[in-house]
Amino acid sequence: METILYLIAYPPLWQVLILGFVGALLVAMVAIWFERKAAARVQRRIGPYWASPRLGGFMIIVADMIRYVTQQVIIPTTVDKIAFLLTPVAVLVVTILPLAFIPLSPHELYWPVASMEYSLLIALALTTLPPLLTVVLGWASSNKFSVIGSLRESYVITAYELVAVLAILAPAASTLSFNIVYIVEAQQPVKWLAILNPLAFLAAFLAVLMSTSAFPFEIPESEHEVVAGPYTEYSGILYALNMGGGYIRRFIYAIIIALVFLGGWAPYTPGLNPFTGFIIPSLIVLVKASIVVLIMSFLRAVYGRYRLDQALDAAWRLALPLALLGLGWSIILAYMNLI
Amino acid sequence: MKPEELLELLKHALGGLAKEVTVRKGYVEVLVDADSVVPVANKLKELGFDHVKSVTATDYPKESKIRVTYHVSSYLREDLAKPILGLSVDLPRDNPVMESLTGVWRSSELQEREVYEFFGVTFRGHPDLRPLLLIPELAERRVLRKDFVVKEESIYEGVPHRYQ
Amino acid sequence: MKESPIGTSSSGMLEGQKLQGMVVRRVEKELYEVFIGPQHPGSGHMRIIVRLDGDVIVEADPDIGYVHRTMEKLSEVREWLKPIPLLERMTIIDACNITVPYVNALEKLMDKSPPPRASYLRVLLCEINRVASHLYGFGIFGVFLGHSTMYMWAFGDREVFVELAEVLTGARLTHSYPIPGGVRRDMPQDFPEMARRAVRYMRGRLEEYRRIFVDNPVIVKRLEGVGVISRNKAAELGIVGPNVRASGIRYDVRLAEPYEVYDELDFEIPVFEEGDALARTWVRVEEIKQSLSIIEQAVDWLERHKGEPIIPKEDYDKLPKLHKEVYEKTGRVKLLPVHATMKIPAGKAIARGEMGRGEIIYYVESDGGTTPYRVRVVTPSARNAIVFKYIVPGHRLMDLPAIYGSIDYFPPEADR
Numbered sequence: 001m002e003t004i005l006y007l008i009a010y011p012p013l014w015q016v017l018i019l020g021f022v023g024a025l026l027v028a029m030v031a032i033w034f035e036r037k038a039a040a041r042v043q044r045r046i047g048p049y050w051a052s053p054r055l056g057g058f059m060i061i062v063a064d065m066i067r068y069v070t071q072q073v074i075i076p077t078t079v080d081k082i083a084f085l086l087t088p089v090a091v092l093v094v095t096i097l098p099l100a101f102i103p104l105s106p107h108e109l110y111w112p113v114a115s116m117e118y119s120l121l122i123a124l125a126l127t128t129l130p131p132l133l134t135v136v137l138g139w140a141s142s143n144k145f146s147v148i149g150s151l152r153e154s155y156v157i158t159a160y161e162l163v164a165v166l167a168i169l170a171p172a173a174s175t176l177s178f179n180i181v182y183i184v185e186a187q188q189p190v191k192w193l194a195i196l197n198p199l200a201f202l203a204a205f206l207a208v209l210m211s212t213s214a215f216p217f218e219i220p221e222s223e224h225e226v227v228a229g230p231y232t233e234y235s236g237i238l239y240a241l242n243m244g245g246g247y248i249r250r251f252i253y254a255i256i257i258a259l260v261f262l263g264g265w266a267p268y269t270p271g272l273n274p275f276t277g278f279i280i281p282s283l284i285v286l287v288k289a290s291i292v293v294l295i296m297s298f299l300r301a302v303y304g305r306y307r308l309d310q311a312l313d314a315a316w317r318l319a320l321p322l323a324l325l326g327l328g329w330s331i332i333l334a335y336m337n338l339i
Numbered sequence: 340m341k342p343e344e345l346l347e348l349l350k351h352a353l354g355g356l357a358k359e360v361t362v363r364k365g366y367v368e369v370l371v372d373a374d375s376v377v378p379v380a381n382k383l384k385e386l387g388f389d390h391v392k393s394v395t396a397t398d399y400p401k402e403s404k405i406r407v408t409y410h411v412s413s414y415l416r417e418d419l420a421k422p423i424l425g426l427s428v429d430l431p432r433d434n435p436v437m438e439s440l441t442g443v444w445r446s447s448e449l450q451e452r453e454v455y456e457f458f459g460v461t462f463r464g465h466p467d468l469r470p471l472l473l474i475p476e477l478a479e480r481r482v483l484r485k486d487f488v489v490k491e492e493s494i495y496e497g498v499p500h501r502y503q
Numbered sequence: 504m505k506e507s508p509i510g511t512s513s514s515g516m517l518e519g520q521k522l523q524g525m526v527v528r529r530v531e532k533e534l535y536e537v538f539i540g541p542q543h544p545g546s547g548h549m550r551i552i553v554r555l556d557g558d559v560i561v562e563a564d565p566d567i568g569y570v571h572r573t574m575e576k577l578s579e580v581r582e583w584l585k586p587i588p589l590l591e592r593m594t595i596i597d598a599c600n601i602t603v604p605y606v607n608a609l610e611k612l613m614d615k616s617p618p619p620r621a622s623y624l625r626v627l628l629c630e631i632n633r634v635a636s637h638l639y640g641f642g643i644f645g646v647f648l649g650h651s652t653m654y655m656w657a658f659g660d661r662e663v664f665v666e667l668a669e670v671l672t673g674a675r676l677t678h679s680y681p682i683p684g685g686v687r688r689d690m691p692q693d694f695p696e697m698a699r700r701a702v703r704y705m706r707g708r709l710e711e712y713r714r715i716f717v718d719n720p721v722i723v724k725r726l727e728g729v730g731v732i733s734r735n736k737a738a739e740l741g742i743v744g745p746n747v748r749a750s751g752i753r754y755d756v757r758l759a760e761p762y763e764v765y766d767e768l769d770f771e772i773p774v775f776e777e778g779d780a781l782a783r784t785w786v787r788v789e790e791i792k793q794s795l796s797i798i799e800q801a802v803d804w805l806e807r808h809k810g811e812p813i814i815p816k817e818d819y820d821k822l823p824k825l826h827k828e829v830y831e832k833t834g835r836v837k838l839l840p841v842h843a844t845m846k847i848p849a850g851k852a853i854a855r856g857e858m859g860r861g862e863i864i865y866y867v868e869s870d871g872g873t874t875p876y877r878v879r880v881v882t883p884s885a886r887n888a889i890v891f892k893y894i895v896p897g898h899r900l901m902d903l904p905a906i907y908g909s910i911d912y913f914p915p916e917a918d919r
Contacts, residue, residue: 043655144537148900216721218649219901227543304721305649307901308558366853390741393864393881410853410864414738414752420759423853423864446741449889450881457575472568472918483576491580 024096027290028247029061035297042301068240076142076233083140088234088241091133095249098126102255105270105281106181118178123256124165130249131157131211134220137242138230149229152308153220156210159315164207164253166323170200171260174330184264192263196333200326201261205292206319208257210311212250214296216303217311251293258288342367345422352382368408368425373437376428380409380443387416388424391440394450396458400485403432405458409440409447430460439465457483534561537900541569545647545904548914551891558899565891571918578878583609584842586878588679593882594916597636597859598678599628604856605880606681607762608867611852613683620811621685622764627698627801628671628680629763630794634705635664636859637787637794644784644908645716648725653716660708663701670694682838685814689834695802702795709791717784726780730894730906733778742890743883744861745790746910749775749782756857770797780909787911844873858883860911884917 033048037056040047048057075084101123103111116122131153138150171193172178175186187193194201210217220229231242258264265281306314342362349360349369359370371379388411395408409426413419430437439462441448449471451462456470456478470478480487533556540550550566574593578586590605591598603625610616617625638661645653665675672678672688680686716722732742737750747754755772757765773789775782812819814836822830826837849871855864861883868877887910895906 039651043652044659045655144535148537215649227545301652302715302719303650304645304719304725306721307725307899309899310724363851366851389738392741392862392886393866393879395866395877395879397868397877408866410866414747414754415734417753420754423855425853444741445739445893446886446889448892449885470568472571482573489573489576489580 021096024099024248024251025065025244027251027293028244029058029065030290031247031251031293031297033058033061034294035300038294038298039301065240068237071236073236073238078142079233080140080142083136084233085238087133087137087140088238088245091130091137091245092241092248094126094129094133095245095252097129098123098252098256101126102252102259103181104255104285105265105278106185107270107272107277115181116179119180120169120172120178120183120256120260123180124168127249127252127256128157128161128165130245131161134230141230141233143232145227146230146232149220149232153230155308155312156213156217156219159312160207160210160319163203163315163319163323164211166320167200167204167207167326168256168260170197170204170323170326170330173327174333176334180259180264183260184266187263187266188269189267190263192261192266193330194261194263197261197326197330199322199329201257203319203323203326204257204261207323208250208253209296209299210315210319212246212253212296214250215300216306218305219308219311247293250296251289254289254292254296255285257292258285262288262292264288342422345419345424348386349424352386353379366425367422368427370427370429373428373430376426376440377438377443379426380440383411383424383426384443387419388413389415389444391444391447391450392423394447394454396454396460396483398432398458398484400432405430405432405435405460407435407437407454407460409444411444435460436463437461438463439468441465457481459484539903545907547907547912548918551903553900553903555900558901560896560898560900560903563891563895563903565888567888567914568918570915572915574919575878575880578875580874582843582873583845583847583875584682584838586875587682588677590880591677591679592915593880593919594636594858594860594884594913595676596639597632598676599625599632599680600636600856600858601863601882602679603629603681603763604854604863604865605867605878606683607856608852608854608865609683609847611854612847612850612867612869615684615815617685618812618815619764620805620808621681621813623801623804624671624686624690624813625681626763626765626768627690627798627805628668628678630797630801631664631668631671633794633859634791634798635661635668637791638664640787640859640908640911641712641716641784644911647904647908648722650716650719650722653712656708656712656715660705663704667694667698667701670697682814682836682842684818685812685836687836689813690805691834695806698798698802702799705791705795709788712788717788723781725905726784726909729780729898729902730890730909731777731779732890732894736893737778740889740893741886742861742910743886744858744911745783745786746861746887746890748773749786750778751776756855756862760855762854762856768797768800780905783909783911846871846873860884860913860916861887880919882916882919884911884913885919887912888917 033056037047048060050060051057051063052059075081100113101116101119103115103119105111106115108115134153135150138146138153171183174193174197175183177183213220231239234242265284268281268284270277270281345367346360346362349367353360353369358372361368361370369379390413391409391411393410395410397406397408399406407428407430411424411426412422428437435458437460439447439451441451441462442464448466451465452468452471454460455462455465455468456473459481462468469475473482534554535556537553537555538550539546539553541548548570550569552564552566553560554562572592574586574589577589581589586605587602591602594601638657642654642657642661645651645657668678669675671690671694672680680688732740732746732750734751737747737752751774753772753774756762758772770793773786773793775786813834819827819830821839822837826839829835829837847869849869851866851868853864853866855862857863863883864881866877866879867875870876890906890910890912895903898906
């Protein structure tokens with residue numbers, strides 16, 4: 001009996017399957033719903049409404065998911081079939097992989113894998129994998145527009161992943177450790193690094209916006225020169241995997257930012273029983289991450305789209321110096337023993 | 340500039356190159372031969388007419404000619420901006436060939452392609468003479484000439500005789 | 504990746520060989536040919552064949568004609584009045600501005616002229632359509648740049664003006680309002696108040712547009728210095744409309760050859776010097792403001808001169824008693840059947856007008872019969888199509904929607 005219970009509540013299983021997939025699905029759905037609703041309100045229309053008026057139209061996203069699961073998947077004859085079919089699945093798997101290394105509460109009991117000394121470094125390294133698979137998507141589709149979209153994605157990765165990694169590693173420089181638990185504990189109770197080191201926070205926010213193709217940087221999949229970029233030839237469940245993968249990646253970056261910049265579960269000090277030690281800190285972190293994701297979604301209604309060379313210009317001339325300055329400032333913070 | 344003043348100016352400048360210069364209902368028309376089109380056009384460009392507004396062709400099957408008209412006007416000279424000048428050429432109907440005026444006025448390029456596909460008029464020296472709006476099979480039938488009759492379908496086509 | 508069978512020399516086809524409906528052409532090996540074709544979210548009803556060298560466009564070839572509706576040929580087989588609903592379908596969002604020059608050409612041939620009240624009504628509807636057309640242009644432009652908020656706002660505000668046109672003429676878009684000699688319907692009693700409210704509302708909204716779109720730093724960066732057309736180049740290419748007014752040339756048909764009552768109205772022509780996409784956007788914003796002021800002046804005049812006729816006296820005398828009663832009571836003109844087969848004296852006439860997108864020219868030739876002998880119409884977008892061939896090369900691929908949207912090219916109008 002106990003072994004069965006232990007197997008079901010096996011922390012990695014629990015984290016990857018329940019928290020990982022189901023949680024990611026829920027988060028993607030809420031993010032999509034919020035993006036459509038907020039953009040609609042700014043644009044003086046109602047947005048999703050008729051499917052469930054009292055819930056604000058949330059059920060339409062559920063309906064969309066059912067539709068994608070049951071829709072016919074069209075595979076053109078000129079594509080590279082194995083790559084075409086496997087890459088979206090691989091993208092989703094690789095996207096969720098960093099979650100195994102991100103602890104949402106300080107106790108090793110609940111996060112046996114994530115409470116290691118180098119969790120920030122490994123999680124960050126794993127988040128840089130999905131864009132490489134996006135380039136494979138474009139090649140497999142055998143469509144000129146997909147190729148142009150993937151090339152744009154490869155330019156973008158070269159510029160912005162560097163900025164993202166540098167900016168998110170700045171807190172590690174301040175707290176002299178790559179352990180996320182230690183970084184969060186160092187920010188108790190309100191010494192959040194977003195306030196102490198705004199440069200790195202701004203650089204991290206910009207870099208995340210760009211590398212997950214959010215507005216104003218929706219360049220590899222911009223609809224009006226390349227028809228959905230690398231995702232052009234997909235339909236049905238593969239389309240949903242691609243689009244959902246974008247949102248999930250944004251959410252994972254948001255969790256990392258919420259942990260290292262916005263204080264994680266601070267100012268709350270977790271206890272030891274499952275309730276106060278596991279559920280409540282996780283919820284606090286998830287709420288902070290959701291706020292970051294929702295702000296990113298809202299920018300869709302306000303900004304147009306940058307041109308590719310202007311975005312790369314912004315990366316090398318604006319975001320990279322900003323990230324380096326943030327890194328420098330965090331070293332100064334460590335030197336002054338402020339954190 | 341009034342049409343009558345423009346008429347005087349043109350008669351002065353063009354001299355004997357033009358066959359006929361007329362004013363009718365506020366519209367000045369210059370009729371030239373097919374060989375003197377380019378010199379007249381260059382003269383007009385020197386006078387200040389710098390763009391072509393429309394390239395038209397009209398088909399006169401009874402007199403067996405096609406008249407190609409260029410309506411030109413001026414942007415950069417304000418006094419010449421008001422009148423529209425029509426430069427007309429008469430071409431024989433069975434072999435309408437003339438020199439292209441894209442060397443003089445670049446703005447006539449796309450419209451000469453239209454006249455080519457609708458009437459079958461060949462413009463020598465045009466940089467890119469191919470059909471603009473129609474597919475090539477339809478352009479070979481020279482659709483806007485008067486002998487191309489549009490066959491209109493009756494609503495009873497295909498309906499059995501009892502119901503007509 | 505498989506090569507497409509058109510245009511590559513490696514697939515064994517010779518240059519000039521014809522396939523069913525296609526022509527084989529040679530393309531340079533280093534250039535990447537992309538068909539931004541009719542089935543593309545960013546192309547409208549046309550195809551642009553773009554040859555890229557990396558990210559820079561080397562050649563752009565507009566392949567238009569996908570919505571060619573043979574209007575010139577059809578006008579030769581329809582009687583004189585029937586081309587009015589036919590020709591306004593070219594740019595249905597700007598319907599009155601298209602038909603007014605055609606009706607002016609007919610009036611020149613027939614030697615008729617409309618009474619002043621009819622002219623003011625035509626001008627009123629023309630300006631309402633001009634505002635609606637500019638808002639449509641802004642909406643499409645916004646969505647090409649990825650700015651969906653501008654798209655929704657512009658189309659929502661366009662509803663206000665389309666409803667104004669519906670109250671005036673009875674139809675939202677297909678007005679068919681002018682007839683040779685006058686207009687078809689008079690203004691309702693509550694129209695001036697509605698028009699003034701719409702004008703006040705739109706003035707407030709223009710301020711919002713400025714904040715979210717025209718002064719948006721992303722949009723300014725996208726548009727500044729893109730698609731620059733210098734003054735001489737504009738005159739050489741012969742482009743029309745707000746595009747040429749943004750390049751420093753002060754040309755507007757309402758100024759050069761005032762038709763209807765534009766010489767009695769007080770308005771300005773905005774002219775900018777830079778010639779890039781941002782200047783073209785600014786010209787359209789300023790033109791909306793001028794059109795709003797013209798609408799106010801027209802409505803004031805119409806209120807002061809109530810009860811005047813809207814068709815000429817000789818046409819009114821020919822109406823039978825029933826038609827006269829309908830005209831007195833409701834202000835609607837019912838045309839007699841003889842108008843369907845009226846004959847116009849032989850001659851040639853040219854008339855031009857200023858649409859939202861530029862200058863439209865009609866050349867009408869009559870041989871005295873019941874149908875026109877030749878109607879030649881050159882729409883503003885047909886003349887602006889040359890911009891794709893000569894201005895786009897040298898820019899990057901992502902500048903193509905910016906230039907396309909800023910010249911406000913409308914394919915159904917260009918293809919006629």
